[in-house]
Amino acid sequence: MALQPCTEIPTEKPSPSAPIQELPVLKERGQREVFCGLTGIVWLHRKMQDAFFLVVGSRTCAHLIQSAAGVMIFAEPRFGTAILGERDLAGLADANDELERVVKELLDRRPDIGTLFLVGSCPSEVIKLDLAKAAEKLNHRYFPKTRVLNYSGSGIETTFTQGEDACLGSMVPVLPAKETEEPALLVVGSLADVVEDQFKRLFNQLGIGPVAFFPPRRASDLPSVGKGTKMLIAQPFLSETVRLLMKRGAELLPSPYPFGIEGTTAWLKTAAEAWGVEEEKFEQAIAPSVARATTGLGRYKEVLQGRKAFLFPDSQLEIPLARFLSRECGMELVEVGTPYIDRMLMDAEIDLLPPGTALSEGQDVEKQLDRCRAARPDITVCGLGLANPLEAEGLSTKWSIELVFSPLHGYDQAADLAELFVRSSERRRRLSV
C-alpha cells in the first residue's frame, strides 16, 4: 500500500472549457488545524444504515471520533476502533489474525451489518498493515452476508471530508456494471435524505432519469455504473471517487455545486443539457423552487450584504461557499482558505469567484490567525478548536463542521445556508451581556 500524498492531485482537466480565471493562490505549509478523514465516519454511518465502520488504529483515533461525534451515544454506535497494542506493533501478534478475531467478535454481536468498512489510520498506514488483503480474506469468510471493504481515513493521507472520498472510492470497484448504454444519472456525494428527495422530484419533472445516488441509503443497495453513466457531483471533495468512476466508463458533467440558488440552477442545468431538456421546460420546472428560495434568501441577504467573510480551510466546501456568500449574499471575501485545490472539481467554482479573491491552499494556522485578526472580518468560518478563542477576541464565527452535517444543498436549503452565517452575528446583536 503506497502512501499517497493527500494534497498533490494531478491538475489534468477532462475537457477544455471556458477560459479559466487564474487567481493567485497563497500556498502555505505549516500547522494545519483540520480534522482527518476518520471524521467522515460520523456522517457516513448515519447515511448508510447497514454499514459498520471499523477503524484499525490507536486510542487517539477512537478518541477523535468520539470527540468529533460530540458524545452522540447511540444504543450501540455503528463505528468502532480496533485499537493496536504493543503486541501488534512488535509483531508478537499477527495483525491479520487479530483483525480476524476482532471482526468475528463484532459480526457475532452485530449480525445486521451488511457492509463492513475496515478504515485505515495513521498508525496502520505507517506500519503498512495491508487492509486490502485483510478485507479480501474476510470476504472469503463473510461474503455475501457481509461485504468487507477497506479505505484509509488517516490524517497523513486525508483531510476531513476526503474520508468520504476514500470511502466512496472503495465502493466503486464493487458497483455492478451497467447493463445498457442508455444514459443514466449518478449523483455522487452524500446528501441528506430530504435533499435527495427534493432533487429526485426535480429530475423527475425535468424528465431526467433514471437517477441513482451514491452513496446509497443502504450500502448493500449499490447503483450500477458504466458507459452511459453521467455523473453530477454533489460534494466538491470527491476527487478520487470521480476519477475511479470515470475509469469505469462514467462521464463527468463538470458544474458548480448545488449550494445557493445559482449553484443549484447551474448544477441542474448541467444535467438538463446532457439530457437535452428544453430551455422553457427547465425554467418552468425550477421556477417555483427558485421563487421560494429567492424569497427565503432575501431576508438574510440584507443582513449579509457588504459584510466581510474569512474562511479557514477545513471541509473543502470553502470555495463553493465563498462563491455563494459573495455572489448571492453580497459578502466581501477577505480570504478563502481550502485544504487543497483539485482543478478538475473546482475550476467551475473558481471561475465564479470575484476577480482578485484571495485564495489560500494548505495552512499555517498561526499566520492565518494573524491575517484574520488584522482583517477583523464580520464572520469567520473555522473549526471548533478555533471558534471560541476567536469569539473571545470579539470575532463572530461559524463552525465549519456544521456546514458538513446539516442539509444545505439545493433550493429549499439556500436560505438555511445563509441563515447559518447570519445567526452568529444576529446572536451578537441580541446579547447585551
Add this chain to the structure above:
Amino acid sequence: MELTLWTYEGPPHVGTMRIATAMEGVHYVLHAPQGDTYADLLFTMIERRDRRPPVSYTTFQARDLGGDTAEMVKTSVREAYERFKPQVMLVGESCTAELIQDQPGSLAKSMNLPVPVVSLELPAYSKKENWGASETLYHLVRSLLLEQVPPPNTDRPERDPAIRPKANIIGPTALGFRCRDDIQEVIKLLGEIGVDVNVIAPLGAKPDDLMRIPDADFNICLYPEIALTTCKWLERSFKQPTVKTVPIGVGATRDFLTEIGEVAGIDVSAALRRSQDDTLGNWDAARLSSSANPGASRLPWYSRSVDSTYLTGKRVFIFGDATHAIAAARIATEELGFTLVGIGTYSREFARQVREVAKQHGVEAVISDDYLAVEEAVAEAAPELVLGTQMERHIAKRLGIPCAVISTPIHVQDVPARYSPQMGWEGANVIFDDWVHPLMMGLEEHLIGMFKEDFEFAEGHMSHLHTAPHQTGEPAAAILSGEKETAVAVAEPLIASDDSKEMATDPGDVVRWTEDGAAELKKIPFFVRGKVKRNTEQFARDRNITSITVDTLYEAKAAIGQ
C-alpha cells in the same frame, strides 16, 4: 488489538495537553500527524476555554514521511518558542509519531533554547490519558526542581511554630472533574484550620510557581491519578509528607482535616467539632445575615431528615475514575445509607484500592475500560441508582435507571456555570442534591404508595419529576452537534413481551405471565413495577415455575421482601 466502541480515556498525549493547558507559561510541541489537532476542541468546546490550548503540532502528512520530519519538529519548536516565548517547553509525540522515531524531545533539547525543554516519551500503545498527565506533571516538576534537591538524608528543618503551616495542592488539571471549584473548597478548608496555600499545581500555576513547591511543609495529593507519582517524588526528595485523603464527602473531609492535623502538627479539633455541632437547619436572622463560611455541610442533617428514610438500602452501582469511585462508595454507604451492589473503575493503576472497597461491601470490582462490560455488570447488579461517568449515564438511560455523574471523561455538562464542587462541605451539599434528585422524592414516593389505587396512578401517569417512567432524572441534552439519541430505546413498556430489552430478562426466558398475574402486576406503581417483575421472574425461575399467576407474584413478594 482490542475492539473499542467508546473510550473512557484518551491517549497519553492528551494527558500532557491537560497539564500544559492548565498552566501558564508552558508550551507543548507535539509531533503528530494532521488531524490530531482535534484535541484542541476538548478544551475550547467542552471546557469553553476562551483561548487555544498552548500546543503546536507538526501535522505531518504522508508526503513528509519520505522527507525530513525531524526538521519539521525543529521548525515547530523554533516557531513556537519565538511566537509564544514560554518559560518551559514540553516536547512529545503522539501515537503515529512514536512509530517514526524522530525523538522530538532530544531534537528540541539539542537546539539550545534559552528555556528548559522537558522531553516526554509516553508510550501511546500501552498507556492512557491519566497516566500521561501524571507522567507529564512528574517530569515537569522533577526537571524544574532537580537542582534544588538536597543531598540524601538531609532532614527537613522543623517548622517554626509561630509561622502557619504551608501546603501545596497538587493534581487539579484542565478537563478534570470539577477541579475548578474543588480548589476553592480546599482553600476554605485549609483556612479553617490555619494552613496557608503555597502552590496550586498544575491548574493556574506558572513554572516559577513550581519552583516554590519545596517551600511548603506538605503536599496535598488531591487527585491521586494525576498527582501521586509527583507527590511521592517530592516526599523522597524534599521530605515533604503527602496528605492522601481526598476530601470528597463529609467523612472524608473530616479525615482530611485530621490527617493534615497530624502531618502539620496542628490542632484541628475546633473545625471537626464545628462540622458536627451544627445541623445548619436553623434559619435564624444571625445565620441568614452572616456571610461567614459555616464550616459544615447540610448533608448529615438532610440525610437524617425523615423524608430521607426512603433512601435506606437503595441499591447503587458506582463506576468512574478510582478517586471518585472510592469516595462515592463511602458517601453512598456511610452518608446516605445506600447499599453498594457494584463498583468499578477504568483506572487500572488504582485497581487494588477499588478492589479493597469492593471486598468490604462483598461485591466483585469491575476493572475495565470496556463500556460494554460495564453495561453488563450494571444490568446484572440491577441497581436503583447508578453513579458513573457520562458513559454510565447512557447505560443507565437505556436500562431505565436514575443516574448521577461523578467522574470524568469530561462532558460539557460537567463544567456547569454555577459553583459546583465535589470536595469539602459545599461539595457534600452538591453531592446530596445531585445524587438524590434523580431519585423520586421520598415523601412523594410514600404518597404514591398510599394512593396507588387512585386513577392518577394508572398506567402511563407520572409524577411531575418524570417525563416518562423510564427517563428519570435525565439532564438536558449535550452540545457539539447535539445529542441525537434517536437510536436509544427509552420508555419501553415495563410489562413488555420477552423481546424487551429490560435488564434482567433473559431473552431465552421461559417464564410467562398469566393474564391475571400480568393484570395484578399492572396495579403496582410503575416505579417499583420493574423491580417486582424482575424479582418475581427470578423467583419463578429459581423454582422452575414457568407460568406466573397472582399467587406466584405474592409468594415472591413474601419470599424476597418488598
